Amino acid sequence: MRSYCVLLRCLGLRCSGLRCAPNRPLLLVSLLSGLLLTAGCSSIQPWVKPYERNNLADPIMSFSPDPVEAGYLHHVFQSREGARGAEGGGGGGCGCN
Amino acid sequence: MAATDHALARPLNGQPGRLRGGLWLLLVALFSLPASAAVLPADRADVLYHSYEGGGVKIDGPAVLVRKSVTDDVSLSAQYYVDEISGASIDVQVLASEYAEERTQYDLGADYLLSKTIISLGYSNSSENDYEADTYSIGISQDFFGDLSTLSLSYAQGSDTVGKSTDPTFSEEKTTRSYQFGWTQVITKNLLMNFIYHVITDEGYLNNPYRAFRYLDNANDPSAGYTWLTEKYPETRTSHAAAVRGRYYLPYRAAFGFEYRRYNDTWNINAYNLDLSYTHPLGQHWILDLRYRFYSQSDADFYADLFPAENFQTYMGRDKELSEFTTHTFGVKVSYELDTGWSRNWLEKASVSLAWDLIQLDYDNFRDARRDDLTPGTEPLYEFDADVIRFFISAWF
Numbered sequence: 276m277r278s279y280c281v282l283l284r285c286l287g288l289r290c291s292g293l294r295c296a297p298n299r300p301l302l303l304v305s306l307l308s309g310l311l312l313t314a315g316c317s318s319i320q321p322w323v324k325p326y327e328r329n330n331l332a333d334p335i336m337s338f339s340p341d342p343v344e345a346g347y348l349h350h351v352f353q354s355r356e357g358a359r360g361a362e363g364g365g366g367g368g369c370g371c372n
Numbered sequence: 373m374a375a376t377d378h379a380l381a382r383p384l385n386g387q388p389g390r391l392r393g394g395l396w397l398l399l400v401a402l403f404s405l406p407a408s409a410a411v412l413p414a415d416r417a418d419v420l421y422h423s424y425e426g427g428g429v430k431i432d433g434p435a436v437l438v439r440k441s442v443t444d445d446v447s448l449s450a451q452y453y454v455d456e457i458s459g460a461s462i463d464v465q466v467l468a469s470e471y472a473e474e475r476t477q478y479d480l481g482a483d484y485l486l487s488k489t490i491i492s493l494g495y496s497n498s499s500e501n502d503y504e505a506d507t508y509s510i511g512i513s514q515d516f517f518g519d520l521s522t523l524s525l526s527y528a529q530g531s532d533t534v535g536k537s538t539d540p541t542f543s544e545e546k547t548t549r550s551y552q553f554g555w556t557q558v559i560t561k562n563l564l565m566n567f568i569y570h571v572i573t574d575e576g577y578l579n580n581p582y583r584a585f586r587y588l589d590n591a592n593d594p595s596a597g598y599t600w601l602t603e604k605y606p607e608t609r610t611s612h613a614a615a616v617r618g619r620y621y622l623p624y625r626a627a628f629g630f631e632y633r634r635y636n637d638t639w640n641i642n643a644y645n646l647d648l649s650y651t652h653p654l655g656q657h658w659i660l661d662l663r664y665r666f667y668s669q670s671d672a673d674f675y676a677d678l679f680p681a682e683n684f685q686t687y688m689g690r691d692k693e694l695s696e697f698t699t700h701t702f703g704v705k706v707s708y709e710l711d712t713g714w715s716r717n718w719l720e721k722a723s724v725s726l727a728w729d730l731i732q733l734d735y736d737n738f739r740d741a742r743r744d745d746l747t748p749g750t751e752p753l754y755e756f757d758a759d760v761i762r763f764f765i766s767a768w769f
Binding site for chain 1: 418420422424435437451453517518519520550552554556558560561562564566568569570571572611612613614615617619621625626627629631633635637639641643645651653659667669672693694699725727729731733758760762764766
């Protein structure tokens with residue numbers, strides 16, 4: 276029973292006979308600690324290894340293989356359209372209308 | 373210069389100035405992130421000829437870019453760009469306004485690799501006989517999470533002086549500030565994605581001084597004709613744009629690309645575009661790119677093709693770029709690459725590329741006011757096609 280109550284306290288619950296009532300501040304701290312510990316044990320690891328990136332490194336995968344040409348084309352669209360911004364690589368961040 | 377021509381000739385405004393509290397916090401956070409191998413852009417040179425032809429106007433000229441590392445951690449770039457303008461757009465034909473014949477732009481940039489973070493600085497100047505623009509920019513990017521993620525932030529500030537070729541005393545100022553956040557993520561060994569959020573604010577003279585709106589002389593009788601008057605624009609504009617794009621590597625060495633972007637601003641223009649592209653190498657030397665883009669926008673609050681009266685509302689404009697319209701773009705690009713294998717010497721790779729895009733613009737509430745034989749407001753809706761051509765030679769060294 277004693278070890279059971281210790282466990283409950285660790286989880287932020289108060290032991291009173293066989294009944295347990297929530298102790299909210301302790302519960303919150305326990306949950307946060309638990310999350311941090313869990314994160315520490317199994318944090319997300321990079322899932323694509325360096326030796327698996329041949330395809331990504333191929334020049335045909337570039338978002339902007341020719342920056343001068345891409346910048347020019349963004350400029351054309353920006354001049355003819357009301358929208359501007361978020362063009363990505365090669366865009367000039369043009370504020371022009 | 374004519375508004376339409378002017379717009380296309382307009383410089384790439386850019387970038388940086390004061391960094392506000394939130395941005396500083398983000399910068400500090402970025403510097404404290406665990407770093408991995410960031411890479412400076414490759415050394416290369418491009419010589420490009422560009423041509424835009426459509427709607428009665430032709431804009432073409434050269435562009436030259438040189439990028440070179442001067443040390444292991446510093447890369448410098450310089451670009452020279454020229455627009456030569458000829459012809460007469462619909463705005464010139466209707467309003468008989470004059471226009472500049474040339475715009476010249478210089479860009480200088482520096483990228484600094486610092487403890488696996490890249491810091492970029494830029495300056496741009498654009499000059500024509502009735503418009504001057506200076507832009508400064510600063511940016512920072514960092515790879516982390518085992519090189520699977522790249523975060524970037526940039527700020528730019530531009531100062532423009534707007535003139536009018538028909539009035540030497542006319543001079544107005546405009547300030548543009550740009551804030552951009554970017555995130556690039558490796559999703560799988562075949563899929564790369566990128567997210568960008570971009571805010572741009574303008575303050576000052578935002579009109580095009582050559583453009584005019586038209587209003588009915590008699591609101592109850594359109595056949596009585598109309599009168600042109602210089603447009604009245606708000607003096608501020610803030611826009612938000614968010615884009616998601618991706619590239620997927622296909623099993624037979626080809627790539628599929630997509631982009632979706634949403635846009636809105638305080639003038640109440642709402643827009644989106646969808647891009648699809650396909651890259652296909654042919655043999656060892658050729659690369660073929662195909663592309664389709666669809667764009668759609670609603671009109672600005674103060675836009676009308678024909679206002680009922682002179683003082684109908686506070687702000688009034690008739691720029692077709694502020695109207696409701698859609699565009700379709702079909703593009704093809706062919707590149708021939710030559711791997712010289714001369715890496716012991718100065719030239720590692722070279723390529724020659726030719727690209728052509730056809731843009732079809734269909735306006736939903738901008739009418740062809742050249743048709744003065746028709747009752748105002750009943751003219752046909754305007755539409756035109758534009759051909760955009762680029763021919764360029766690139767060298768990597």
